[in-house]
Amino acid sequence: MSIEEIPQGAEVQVISKNEKKARDLIKKLGLKQVKGISRVTFKQRPNVIYAIDQPDVYKSPAGTYVVFGEAKVDDINQRYAEQAAAAAAEGHDHDHDHEGHDHSHEDKSPEAITADLEKASLASPAEEEEEGDVDETGLDPKDIDIIIEQTQVSRAKAVRALKKHNGDMVNAIMEIS
CATH class of the missing domain: 1.10.8 (Helicase, Ruva Protein; domain 3)
Incomplete structure (x- = not known):
């Protein structure tokens, strides 16, 4: 099938020969494909996240997962800097009461939600219990x-x-x- 014969808007996935072999072996091992996963993220130490959008995920009976997809690096520090610059550019004025009005103008993308959660987890020491000799x-x-x-x-x-x-x-x- 040539490129001209592919219908407009169709999702096409090109799989390398090695990836095809790996997928066949996984099916032989009895791993089951998990449907409905839109994004897989892996967090690394210095605020770096590896994200795989639209992955193919397989699960073994023991609970081990195998993920296929293109991993992209997502730097949290860079995202924070971009959000701070965007907030400064918009000139957000949050001195007024937040009850009783709509925040529908806020970004609800998965990336923005992930960044908000990361920011909240980094900023909330409420979970920390008393530190001392253990x-x-x-x-x-x-x-x-x-x-x-x-x-x-x-x-x-x-x-x-x-x-x-x-x-x-x-x-x-x-x-x-």
Whole structure:
């Protein structure tokens, strides 16, 4: 089929030979395709998010996921700077009462919502509990240091997560992230 024969507005997906082989192997392994996922994001340490829009997601019976799609880097710091510049350019005036009027002019795109959630999670220390000496008995100090390095949390929070997951570093990191 040539390019001229493709109907206008049709979604066309070009798959490489290696990707096709990988997809066939996944089907042989018994992984089931998960429908309805529009975006997958992976967060990395210094405020960098890898986003895959319209991914093909497969799940194993054990709960492991395989994601196919084009990953794009999304820098949160750059997004914050752009939003601050846009807000300054618009000259937002928020000195008035917010009750009783519509905010329909606000951006409701998935990217804006993600940025708002990131901003809120970075700005709200209400979740932080009292920091102090935490009982680290039974835990490897190297494991605690790795969790602190990977997630940028306090030592007390890393210890609580490790204890909750009986020393399982992977699950502790996943809970914190």
